[in-house]
Amino acid sequence: MRLRVVGCTGSMSGPAAAASCYLVQGRGWDPACGAVRTWNVVMDMGPGSFGQLWNHLDPRDLDAVVFSHGHADHIGDVISLHVHRRWGPARGSDPLVMAGPEGLLDRVRQIDGAGEEETYEGEFSVHTLRAGVALRVGPLTLTPSAAWHSVPGFGIRVEGPSEQDPERGVSLFYTGDTDECETITAGASDVDLLLSEAGFTGSEGVRGIHMTGGRAGRTATEARVGRLVLTHIQPWTDPEDVLAEARATWSGPLGVASAGAQYVI
Ligand SMILES: [Zn+2]
């Protein structure tokens, strides 16, 4: 399984990267073509990310797009994906699985300003995520855990085959947007890689919206993960500040997501 960072700037696009967007790839059997192939799942598609996604794959090769929650910095560029499938090169393709919290399609159509005739039904097959209910996409299993954020949302655990040894299962957890909470820590338990948002720094005391570096580090420690990668850092925040906070609560491997980075799991 591979994790590719398509966009990672917190709360908006930034000078160094598009907003949140992560490509997860795993190799597995496809009964439709009778062969092993790479399966492609995108988690979130914030502003600027659809164009950057082309640097990693042909968007016609997506197998599913999964949204952690309905904030515009996580779903905004699904509008571009829709144009690509409605009018562009992916026109006529089978509907693409689009998964997210209840009401996702309404949110997407609001952002689009879609007329009544624009139902999105020909381009997408909508799947509503429920906490603890797994979604299977080829060799990848995605299991949502309830987040603690200002709107309903999920962290997402992804399990799939190891890149080096496909017989062995590996895992990652993407927090989406959330503050530190039991459901997220439980969802991330024992994963090989925790991709945790750190939208706030310790000086920002508001609870119930974002992690700080310290809270992300504590989540990694309590969930006993293999590696912590911080993301969703706002463009005005110095990543070194967030890293320093995380080092105080987490002693394992630690890094900051950057556009184009790839993690082989
Ligand atoms: Zn966000």
Ligand SMILES: [Zn+2]
């Ligand atoms: Zn949010």
